[in-house]
Amino acid sequence: MNYLRHAWLLNLLLLCSQVSAVEFKQVQTNESSVTFGYKQMNVPLDGKFNKFSAQIAFDPAKVANAQARIEMDVASIDTGSADGDDAVVGKLWFNAKAFPSATFVSTGLKSLGGNRYEASGKLTIKGKTQNIVAPVTFQAAADRGVFEGSFIIKRLDYAIGEGEWTDLGTVANEIQIKFHIVVNATPSKK
Amino acid sequence: MSTTTERYNNTAIALHWLIALLIFAAFPLGLYMSDLKLSPTKLQLFSYHKWIGISVLILVVVRVIWRATHRPPALPNSISKLQQIASHVVHGFLYVLLFAVPVSGWLMSSAKGFQTVLFGVLPLPDLVGKDKELGHLLEGVHQSLNYILLLLVVLHVAALIKHRFIDKDDILTRMLPEGKHK
Numbered sequence: 175m176n177y178l179r180h181a182w183l184l185n186l187l188l189l190c191s192q193v194s195a196v197e198f199k200q201v202q203t204n205e206s207s208v209t210f211g212y213k214q215m216n217v218p219l220d221g222k223f224n225k226f227s228a229q230i231a232f233d234p235a236k237v238a239n240a241q242a243r244i245e246m247d248v249a250s251i252d253t254g255s256a257d258g259d260d261a262v263v264g265k266l267w268f269n270a271k272a273f274p275s276a277t278f279v280s281t282g283l284k285s286l287g288g289n290r291y292e293a294s295g296k297l298t299i300k301g302k303t304q305n306i307v308a309p310v311t312f313q314a315a316a317d318r319g320v321f322e323g324s325f326i327i328k329r330l331d332y333a334i335g336e337g338e339w340t341d342l343g344t345v346a347n348e349i350q351i352k353f354h355i356v357v358n359a360t361p362s363k364k
Numbered sequence: 365m366s367t368t369t370e371r372y373n374n375t376a377i378a379l380h381w382l383i384a385l386l387i388f389a390a391f392p393l394g395l396y397m398s399d400l401k402l403s404p405t406k407l408q409l410f411s412y413h414k415w416i417g418i419s420v421l422i423l424v425v426v427r428v429i430w431r432a433t434h435r436p437p438a439l440p441n442s443i444s445k446l447q448q449i450a451s452h453v454v455h456g457f458l459y460v461l462l463f464a465v466p467v468s469g470w471l472m473s474s475a476k477g478f479q480t481v482l483f484g485v486l487p488l489p490d491l492v493g494k495d496k497e498l499g500h501l502l503e504g505v506h507q508s509l510n511y512i513l514l515l516l517v518v519l520h521v522a523a524l525i526k527h528r529f530i531d532k533d534d535i536l537t538r539m540l541p542e543g544k545h546k
Contacts (some may be wrong), residue, residue: 215408215410215411215484216485217480218479344404346409
């Protein structure tokens with residue numbers, strides 16, 4: 175009996191040490207996506223960034239230390255319309271020549287219990303930076319973790335759509351950004 | 365010329381002219397908007413065009429139901445059998461295109477990934493999934509059907525002119541509102 179109780183304790187210890195020893199930081203870009211949804215004339219459209227890179231360091235046991243940086247190649251945008259793809263890299267929209275990338279850099283991660291977290295960070299698009307807060311879920315199976323979340327930005331906060339496009343009657347101000355990031359775990363260095 | 369031509373009923377007349385009016389708006393609008401450079405105006409015009417098209421489709425369905433339940437007036441015997449057949453054929457094709465043109469537009473929108481949201485409030489289901497090649501194909505189909513419709517409308521109006529000015533009969537008054545004809 176004594177032996178069994180100790181074994182249970184030992185297992186618990188092992189489990190704890192395993193959890194703290196796992197850090198998710200190998201981003202699987204091929205399996206990940208950064209997509210967005212918006213409305214024009216109330217017609218819902220979906221788009222995505224075909225090219226982006228992400229650096230993530232996340233240890234479920236040390237949530238406060240989590241770090242994320244996602245960089246989107248603006249010119250790789252797919253707006254869901256061929257007409258739109260050509261126009262949208264232009265000066266009035268993203269001005270991709272002057273601002274080739276949009277970045278998200280995390281400033282903090284808070285556990286909300288279970289697999290739910292709240293990420294905060296700075297989103298920079300077209301040279302304009304805004305603080306954002308996004309709910310995130312993290313699902314891990316063995317050494318593979320998936321971050322998923324979405325948040326809404328207002329395009330005019332970033333001057334996305336200038337001139338005639340500031341009209342919000344055609345293209346709505348709200349853009350929902352959705353991310354799905356697959357990260358594999360590596361044993362963290364002690 | 366003493367024949368008193370039986371008229372279509374008022375509902376049929378209203379539907380005919382309402383649909384005609386909408387098509388006369390949607391057709392040039394479609395031609396104009398396609399070549400526009402992307403702008404808020406272009407997006408608005410596309411939506412208006414789609415709303416008009418779906419309105420035509422709804423009215424055509426109502427019209428076909430109305431016609432099926434209300435016998436249209438028979439053509440007078442003064443018109444030759446051959447001409448009567450020609451008239452029925454052209455009218456038959458017109459009905460087919462009144463239906464096929466908006467449906468092809470709806471299909472094309474779906475394939476191109478732009479859902480139709482009627483009057484900006486009522487989202488209609490996408491008839492096919494997003495598919496670039498299919499979208500391109502359906503664009504061609506929509507255009508071709510429109511030119512066939514144009515041709516039929518030209519025939520329709522040519523027949524009207526022939527009856528009015530050559531045959532000098534009052535057949536066209538069958539489709540005019542009451543009191544508007546002698």
